[in-house]
Amino acid sequence: MSESLKVSIYGATSAIAQAVARRYAARGARFFLAGRSPEHLERVAGDLAVRGAAAVATHAGDLAEAAGDAALQAAEAAAHGVPDVLLVAFGTLGEQQRDEQDPARAAATLETNLVAPVRLLLPAAAAMERRGSGRLVVISSVAGERGRRSNHLYGAAKGGLSIFLAGLRDRLAPAGVAVVDVRPGFVDTPMTRDFRKGPLWASPERVADDIVAAADAGRAVVYTPWFWRWIMLVIRNLPAAVMRRLNL
């Protein structure tokens, strides 16, 4: 029997991450799950075990806090060493209008969605580079493609993250390590609980199908669902005056 795929997930209690993890569990993967709430991590771990995971280890801690990095990395090394797939899924939407008045909160949005992923990706990338294989799968967002009045703090962080991933991809390509930049549109998850849903909205399951397929293929950038590639093509090219009037 072939050895189980080793999957690490940072932000494993996210709805999208859980849906992705279930797909890997069906393949008999081994997991290292990091997240903030120990109770929720246990629920997710139990679920994956029943769904066919070969092993599940968890580590609870605030991923935005650099002070926790060493403990996280030690726990991951103890669980399964360098993973075959690392999914980075944690994130916070922030509240644009409130955070505009509160620079400390604005900074926290950048910290959680940009600084922390970069901080955690650097050592993981180096380890995969040394080994000469692996996949870094990172959830960015279509929000990072153009600054919009309604969410440009979050968007700045995700945009910065995508820029980082593009460079990292080129750095790691010679070593055979893939970097997958996942750009979901609207997904019905706890993060977007208070939004009115419409036809553009997708389920975490649908997005997870796309993420796993893109990870398998080692694709560079994946829009999910697919039609966001075309929506964003339009949005990126809207003249500034139109963009301002649209008030998106």
Place this chain on the structure above:
Amino acid sequence: MVERDGRDLAWGRAHPGGQEVLRPAWLEEAAALAADPDPLPRLGHGAGRSYGDEALSDGGRLIETTALDRFVAFDPATGRLTCEAGVLLHDILRQVRRWRGAEGGWWFPPVLPGTRFVTLGGAIANDVHGKNHHRRGTFGEHVVSLTLARSDGSLATCSAEQNPELFRATIGGLGLTGLILEATLQLMPAPGLWLECEEIPMADLAGFFALAEESEADWEYTAAWVDCRASGRALGRGVFGRARPLPGGEAPAPPELPRLAVPLAPPVSPLNRLTLGAFNALYGRRPGLGRGRLRRLPYHRQLFPLDAVGGWNRLYGRAGFYQYQCVVPPPTARATIAALLGAVAAAGEGSFLAVLKTFGARAPAGLLSFPMPGATLALDFPNRGAKTLALLDRLDALVLEAGGRVYFAKDGRQGAEAFRRSYPLWQEFRRWIDPRFASALSRRLELTP
């Protein structure tokens, strides 16, 4: 509001309700919603596969459980499975292939309704039955224990040993005793995942009852389709289907719900008397029928034929439809079924799907469990307003007269008096209703204010 985010809240789509729908992601959020100090009425809501108004709350709040879909534990030695209440039977079936039992078989859900897209919580709240009631009874008989969140903030573990009365009230309890958070199910060993299936034409009702009796001992699953257009001596003409597991084989996992089969309800339903006639004529004459002509099918093809078309309920058009399912006890079962089919034929309201099966003699698992020994008939009627309701009232009269009752997973219009007459334990049940839980159905049946 009949739908939310494009999903139907009630399968029949004939009952608008004005309700807020919240979808907690974790059990403690769900428990907190159950215990919300705001006095507004609340109700658990699963996959919205019940037809009538029992999963709706007029002016209250639905606590939708579909994000509470985590497995908690499975023990391959005993076949016991613990899940959060929003796990679909479909999710369980997707795992079954990996769950090998002790004697080379598989652990399999003992009771499966005609669709696999129902939640565990919904299956318990209606104490659902499958095509094998004569062998396995209802879903509730296989529930080992459950955790119930009540509006007073308490969490009650319920089983035959702990809180046994609340347990019996919650099984088939229409969601009114509190919010089920988690449950443990006893799976049954199945020798294989393919079924051996046989479909035998029946000439009339006598043919149905003879086949049902003959099949009881050796066939796990039985159900008959009845051609509603037949009358007179041909009344009850149709096809009797039976199936049993074949030892040994691993079947393909059932497919996911087809994504966009019927996205919008057409303004005028394509299901009318003409298509109904054509459908029934074709169904009754399709090839492969006959005693001894055995077919081998993966279980999901035999048990969930309707699940092949996502959103088929929308074919009934914007006004929706009613399903009427009743059970009538043995002494007069045959005569009453004949009278019911006669009334339908006389009204010229042929039903697209008319399904007839028998229930075995089992002690009911819940206080309001629907099944009783006898024959059960299920009919679908497009909603034509007063005309349809009048027909259903006539059917009610026949059923009550015979000592039978209707199924609340399907019904959306019977009154309190008929309910009291046909569910004798209703007063005992009422003691266990959580004072802050209510549904459109519970108000209609005067179970809650």
